[in-house]
Amino acid sequence: MNIFRRQRSDSPVVEESVYPLIASLTPRSKTAIRGRVVRIVRQPTQGLPTLLVRIEDASGAATAVWLGRRSIGGLDLGRTVVIEGVPMTSATGLRFLNPAYTLLP
């Protein structure tokens, strides 16, 4: 995660500025975003459980997709999370496939 931190010696690191804004992401380059869970959809694709989690920050929203999972403990509506992975473009905005996640308090 450290590679994404833009440390400034003269000012303390502000949480929000550590992660790039969703609207500024470049598709297909590995990144981490921080945002709030605003929607959770369980939608089987071809009979496979699929969890779609919409994550929003001040600039926009992206979707994290976990295949083969029905739920992730602690990943609930309103929760702030950090999602780390490779975003890809899709019809509904950027998508992260099976990203790493960190639940923030």
Place this chain on the structure above:
Amino acid sequence: MKIIIAGAGSVGRYMAEQLSSTGNEVTLIDSDANAISRVNIAGVTVTLGDACEVDTLSKAGSSNADVVAAVTGDDEDNLVISLLAKQEFAVPRVVARVNNPNNEWMFNEMWGVDVAVSTPHLLTAMVEEAVSIGSLVRIMKFEHGKAQLAEVTLAAGSPAIGTRIADLGLPRETTVVAIMRDGHVLSPQADIPLHQGDEVVVLLTGDVEQDVRRVLIGNSAS
């Protein structure tokens, strides 16, 4: 287009040659130095390494590849390569080769596969097509099985014979894409009447196979 082919066996090498000759930027990956050394195709880049490892895929340039084709002779490897290509590099199109048809059910979105190509399945379809007149032959699936290409050769007694394409009453989810008649391909204009022996190629989406059978084959056929 930038295409990465994992597996430099006869299939991979053939694909590399074909795709490169049509002006694509092709990279072949194989962990076997012997297989790599047999690649002697102008314009094709080779990467020696295990394509099941992120580092190798990265070295081959997966992060800006348009297509990754996993065509090794090992289904497990093909699945791992597909998943990594999709998950770690967000490759827009991942094509995987199915060696053992028993494994075909796994080659789907779950493993990052956009298109699964099963040689045994294709062979079966081709044989079916050669021997069956008056039945629906599934040729290929797209969009994770949501759309498929199928073919019907019109047998005597088909209700479609003598009917114009526009009047067939095919469901909306179906498109006639070509008519093969006496070795020629006819473009499927609405006012072409169908003849006995015509091979009708249709693109189907959704669950309309039964309707297509009814229209092109009739009720008696399976």
